[in-house]
Amino acid sequence: MTNAATERTAAELALGETPSFEELVDRAALAEMVHSFFELFRLPIRVFGEAGQILADASEQPALYAYLHTSGAGRRALADVVTRVKTLDPGRESEAMFQCVTGALYQISSITYDDRQLGRIIVGPYLPPGSGDPPESLTALDPKLDPARLRELLAEMPRGRPETVTQIVRHLTKTLDLILFSGHKAWLTSSMHLASVRESFRDLSDKNAKLQQAFDRLKELDRLKSNFLATVSHELRTPLTSIIGYSEMLSEGIAGDLSPDQREFVLTIHEKGEQLLELIKGLLDLSKLESGTMSLRKADVDVVPVIRDVAQTLTPSARKKNVELQVHADGVLPTVWGDAERLRQVFLNLTENALKFTPDGGTVTLRVLPSYMERPPDDDAGFVLMATRRAAVEVRVEDTGIGIPEPERNRVFDAFYQVDGSSTREHGGTGLGLSIVRRLVDAHDGLVHIEENAPRGAVFVVRLPCRRTTMA
Ligand SMILES: Nc1ncnc2c1ncn2[C@@H]1O[C@H](COP(=O)(O)OP(=O)(O)O)[C@@H](O)[C@H]1O
Ligand SMILES: [Mg+2]
Structure with missing residues (x-):
């Protein structure tokens, strides 16, 4: 879209442009109208646009004209008629009549709308009633043309009284005027709509x-x-x-x-x-x-020793707070693909938080269990069409502390974000721990989220994928 077009306001656009006949009147409807006119009066009719292009046509070539075409002089005379009729300008809101060498008449009316000439209606050729003999102009055309044949064909021409034809054509123009009016209304509405759409665009x-x-x-x-x-x-x-x-x-x-x-x-x-x-x-x-400059030294890591080490490190502070710290890791667990030191950092952060936000007499539980994860689509060069699941290990850090309200659960992973951000808050800290946790887990293709711990407290769930083994 050009700037010039978009800068125009709706009103300018709708009023400044003038639609053509074809934009205002539906072609099919016009053809329909012209054909029913022809059916009714048996008079040839054609409608032309402002540039002389034909818009609707309900006419058959009379047999007389076909016969005239067999003679050179006849052809020339008819060609002359066509140009004369086409170029004859009936002027504004007026009608003109043209008589052909055959004596047949053409009624030409201009179609005007909103002070503009939009096109022309041409009715004809037809003969006024009564005229039986070929006129002088016709018989003198070419001696080779048979007068008896001319008379015979002349009798087959469509007939009509010129005054009646004029009346009929006037009615037709009025009807067209109505059609043009409603067409113009619709056109205005749609261009205003278009302009306002452009505006909002x-x-x-x-x-x-x-x-x-x-x-x-x-x-x-x-x-x-x-x-x-x-x-x-x-x-x-x-x-x-x-x-x-x-x-x-x-x-x-x-x-x-x-x-x-x-x-x-x-x-x-x-x-x-x-x-x-x-x-x-x-x-x-x-x-x-x-x-993205942190380098991870990944290897197959057994998560359980990492968790036990974290628990051991934090046991003194748990004792100091009188919070029970438990580890549950049963069954056979696969190894995960990761950096053991960084994973230790993840669970140290989560467990420190759990201890920090759990009051005297509470419990913090570290649970390790086998799990699985959906394999990301671009993972490995294998069959991505089959939905494969990747074996994983789930670590749950559960506490019985103050918990995290649902709307805060995503935000606590933002750097420096703390649920209680006031300077008078009870617990120390910088709000960096969880943002590091999330990024480290991300770097291991893992997932971390928060659940509620019934009846009270929070559960941080971390899932870490294993290297290659897949599960059906
Ligand atoms: N186990 C938990 N129970 C309740 N709230 C928690 C828990 N863990 C984290 N939070 C909330 O998330 C915030 C951000 O945690 P974190 O990023 O580790 O920062 P910090 O511990 O320095 O405050 C904490 O300030 C606290 O509001
Ligand atoms: Mg913390």
Whole structure:
């Protein structure tokens, strides 16, 4: 669509353009009308458009004309008649009559609508009643033409009184006028509709372009943010390593004995330094995962030892909170295709959360079970037509804590998102853990989602696919 076309308003478009006869009147309806006229009056009739193109035709060549065509002079005379009739302009809203060499008449009326001449109606040739003898103009044409034959054929010509024909044609023009009027109405409506559709299309394209711009800008900002995170965390790490190292040496008395207070303060520096380091590592991991530069060292991994190790690591903090930490892993389980260290990180994060959000006296259960996953369509070079399922391992981290309301379950995987985002919230943390979990699970072609744990608490379900074995 060109701009010029779209910039026109609906009104301009509908009023500024003038439709042609053919746009206003249905061709088939016009043909129908012309044919019923012919059936009724037996008079030849033709309708022409403004450029002289024929739009409807209900006429047969009279036998007389066919006979005249057998003579050279006759042919020439008839050709002359045709051009004269075609070029005769009856002028605005008026009629003209033309008499042919045979004495036959042509009635020509112009079709005007809205002050414009749209075309012409031509009725004829026909003879007025009574005239029996071939006129002089006809008999003098060519001596080879047989006068008796001419008289005979002349008698077969359609007949009509010129005044009656004029009346009939006037009626016809009026009817056409009505048809043109309703055609014009329909045309206006449809062009207005078209114009308004174009208008809203333009509106939508504009909005689309703006959205695309905003989207590009956001993407660029997101990239800058990731870069920033990567640089800053990297730069923070180096001095932090010194702080941790020196505070550790101080607490061990390497630089001289410390008083109990001094020792306690230095230990706090050390502990907070470690916390800070964890945070920075998280940021680095996230930016690596976002930019796709994290490299995974994949191998066949037995998940159960990974889970037992996670449980062991967290048992002290579970005890401290008086939360029971259980592991259930029965039956034969396949190995999954993954990076054991990264998988450990996934389940450490999930279990830490479970412990954090479960109050005194609660239970956190790690469950490992065999499962399966739909094989993605572009997986392997095998038969993708057959729906194959890939063996998988499911790990469930169940707690009896505060749970996560349904509308929040997808959002908690966003970086920095926390259900309780207030500064006065009860539990510490940065909101990075789950976003790292999701990205790591993604990088293993796995899936993670949250379910409710009846009667209370949350269940994080992670499914990780195995390497090659498929199940029917
Ligand atoms: N087991 C859970 N029970 C209840 N809420 C949870 C649980 N795990 C995560 N959440 C919610 O998801 C948020 C994001 O978790 P996470 O990304 O690990 O960040 P953080 O632990 O640093 O707050 C948490 O702040 C908490 O609101
Ligand atoms: Mg967390």
